[in-house]
Amino acid sequence: MHKWIALVVGLQVLFWVGGGLVMVAIPIETVRSEHRVAEAQPQPLALDGLPGLAEIAGRAGVVPVQVDLHGTPRGPAWTLKPASGEPVIVSAITGRPFAPMSADEVSAFAKRAYRGEAEVTGVAYLASAPEETGKTGPLWRVDFADGEKTAFYVSPSTGEVVSRRSGIWRLFDFFWRLxxxxxxxxxxxxxPLIIITTALTLSIVISGFILLWIRIARDIKSWRAVKRRARPD
Known part of the structure; x- marks a missing residue:
């Protein structure tokens, strides 16, 4: 049973060990492309003259349960989260959604947020966010010509980089799924699958210790028998 169970789960154990090695060998900062983020000094928000929150929410037609005011590449923005549905992002100056951006504008915002000398190789508008971003809704994708195949995903409203992905991230994600x-x-x-496989792997370890103990006890017994027979009368 020890051998057959080991044969069944051995490949997954290999994935666990190999995947674990990959995940500890690659710094998580590299996986997140943090070394590709340009340092930017936060700028104070100019609050003078901005409409009040009640006015902003009224113009947007949202009754928010949570709000956030922050600076963006396109100016200050309110994120208004209603009780249900997706958050609504509006300009803190006008209270209206930001105007659509061109590909050139998106490329300029992404290059400003990127650390490195690589050029932009492609800009694409995605009607729905790819699964790898962990986001919902439309996004812009900007690709850079670096060795890691870095891609910045940019908010079509604010011009902010909301997600970063690269070949290293995808390699890490592949081994994580394994x-x-x-x-x-x-x-x-x-x-259930990983719970069952882990339980079977634990049974291999426990049964292996038991078999090892039996083998050691048998070897000791044989060694003692040989020693007694070799002892002179």
Missing amino acids: HVMDWDDGEDFNH
């Missing part, structure tokens, strides 16, 4: 045995989206690491 590691947690969730090949769909890598989000569920409490599903």
Whole structure:
């Protein structure tokens, strides 16, 4: 049973160890492309003359339960979160949604946020956010010609970089999915398959210790028998 169970789960154990090695060998800052983020000094918000929150919410037609005012590349913005549905982002100056951006504007915002000398190789508007971004709604994708194949995902409203992905991130994500045995989206690491496989792996370890103890006890017994026979009368 020890051998057969080991044969069944051995490949997954290899994935666990190999994937674990990859995940600890690559710094998480590199996976997140933090070294590709240009340093930017936060600028104080000019609050003078801005409409009040009640006026902003009225213009946007939103009854928010949570709000956030912050600076963006396109000026100050309110994020208004209603009780249900997606948050609404509006200009803190006008109270209206930001005007659409051109590809050139998106490219300029992304290059300003990028650290490095690589040029932009492509700008694309995506009607729905790719799964790898962990976001919803439309996004702009800006690709850079660096060795890591870095991609910045930019908000079509504010021009902010809301997600960063690269070939290193995708390699890490591949091994993470193997590691947690969730090949769909890598989000569920409490599903029955990994629990069963882990329990079987534990049984291999325990049975291996038991078999080792039996083998050692048998060898000791044989050694003692040989020693007694070799003892002179």
